[in-house]
Amino acid sequence: MPKAKPRSRKTRSELRENNQQGVQPLHQQVLQRRARQSPPDVQPPVQPPVIEQQPAVQPFFVDIQQPVQPPVSQSLVHQPTSVNFQPPVIVQQPAVQPFLVDVQQPVQHQLLNVQPPMHQHGQPQHEQPQSVERRQLSDVESSRQSSTSWSVIGTGRNPGFVSKHFQTEIDKLAMSSMSDNTLKTYNNGLSLYKQFTEELNKNPAWPPSVESVLEFIAYMSLAGYSFKTVNSYISALSFQCKLNDFIDPTQHFLVRKVLKGYMKVNRVTDIRLPISYSILITLLKNLHFVCTSSYEAILFQAAFCLAYFALLRISEFVPSNPRESNKVIQLSDVEVNQMQVSIKVRHSKTDQLSQGTRLIIPHSGQGTTVNSTLLQYLAVRPNISSQFLCHFDGTNLTSYQFNFVMRKVLEFSNYNIKYYKSHSFRIGSATDLYLQGFSEEQIKNLGRWKSSAYQNYIRI
Known part of the structure; x- marks a missing residue:
């Protein structure tokens, strides 16, 4: 059996020289050799945290032709269903129309179709006081259904808030408030208006509409009436409406303007001469x-x-x-x-x-x-x-x-x-x-x- 070679001892001076020359010490060489013989445990690389990037906020522009689609987070969607956003529905109120009375159509008012409560003996109870507008609308509706044309000044019906027992006396006192000449002129105006409605086959019911008053003025203009006469006859219509608690159509803006134009166009010079x-x-x-x-x-x-x-x-x-x-x-x-x-x-x-x-x-x-x-x-x-x-x-x-x-x-x-x-x-x-x-x-x-x-x- 061969003999082993004897280990050589190195002196401290030799080791120092080896270190200076880059030679590793013996224990470090042993550790490196062991490390090469057994592979180390592989650690998974550390991944940086994944930051979910939020979509950029876009300015909110409303397109009136397309419904608005709000952003939907994918993490909240469990099923692939589409969401359609419907804009709010705005209930548009009907435009308020001016109150124009048409003689051919009765005025219908929903609040006025309520029958008054009755006593146990069949007599109607006293109604609560109504506003002026509601009472006028009620008068317009009832008058168009029951009244006929007038040829003389007076009340053609009981207004509802006056006892019928005193109606005749009230009419007499109301007529006494005018002079006889004024009453005669007003009656002539109503007679001419009745003749106008008969010739044109118009509805003679009262109160007359604004259109009827305007046509009546044009009718008198074509007939050659003076402005003084026309103004007096229109005043007769106004007086009759007020006397019966009707809405007065002669105070309409267009009626007043037409009368003003009539005065300018049909200005008549007073031809009366003085007796000196x-x-x-x-x-x-x-x-x-x-x-x-x-x-x-x-x-x-x-x-x-x-x-x-x-x-x-x-x-x-x-x-x-x-x-x-x-x-x-x-x-x-x-x-x-x-x-x-x-x-x-x-x-x-x-x-x-x-x-x-x-x-x-x-x-x-x-x-x-x-x-x-x-x-x-x-x-x-x-x-x-x-x-x-x-x-x-x-x-x-x-x-x-x-x-x-x-x-x-x-x-x-x-x-x-x-x-x-x-x-x-x-x-x-x-x-x-x-x-x-x-x-x-x-x-x-x-x-x-x-x-x-x-x-x-x-x-x-």
Whole structure:
């Protein structure tokens, strides 16, 4: 058996040299050799944490043609189902339409179809007070179903809040609030409106619609009516609606504008001429040639002088019908002496309550004419307490008789009766006062004008 080689010992100096030359020590070499013989455990590489990147936030733009799709997280979706986002549904309210009354269709109001509660005896209970709008709508509905056309001013039905026992008296008092001339004009307007509905086969039920009122104005315009007449007839429709608690269609904006345009297009010039003082003297002299007796001539001389010097309207000193005889100047209302003439005007166009106005005509200048004429008339007038201007038999002088004799004496005096009316005395007196230098306030006081309307009476 061969002998093993003896290990050589290295001195410290040799080891130190080996370290300096890069030779590893023996124990490190042993560890490295063992490591090569047994492979080490393989550790999995450390992966950095996975950070889920969120989608970038996009600005929210709404497309009115496509529904909005909100982002859906994949971690919350368990099944592959699509989600469609529907926009909220906005309930659009119907537009409020203006309240226009149509005569061909009855107004239906849901709140007004409730029947009133009944007592156990079958009588309806008193309803709670309704608002003005609801009551007007109720009146419109009921009137269109029951009322017919009107040819005279008045209430065609009981308004519901007035006892039928007092309805007749209420109607009479309401009619008394107007003068007879105004009532006559209003009745003429309603009669013409009824004729208009019959000719055009329109529904005559009340209240008339705005369209019917506009067509009625056009109807009168084509017929050649003056603006004053048209305005009075439209006022008749308005009064009738208000009297029966209807909605007034004549106050509609378009109706007011059409009337304003009518006034501009159909402006009529007042063709009445004034009866001046010189014309008055001529008429007073010629009355003896047209009257049947001397008393009648003196009677109409007194009437002409009153109309001129007191600036009277014809309705203030002679009545148009016997019912108005107590509204005109009475015998007790006239006082004549050597100083002045005092006249009380009982009732007038601007004094519907008959409070009365006292007029004084001094006995000077042209005033001497009226003084002497009235004294002559009072000397032959029958001694009866009645209307101041009366015939010899005591019957009252009427407006028809006054106008008839005035036309006869004007025609006899070679004046065109087309241009002279009973109002010509008032126009002539106002013109003469202006030419004599009377002030504006004096003319207004003598003529009882409360505005500048007196200027329309001055003809120069």
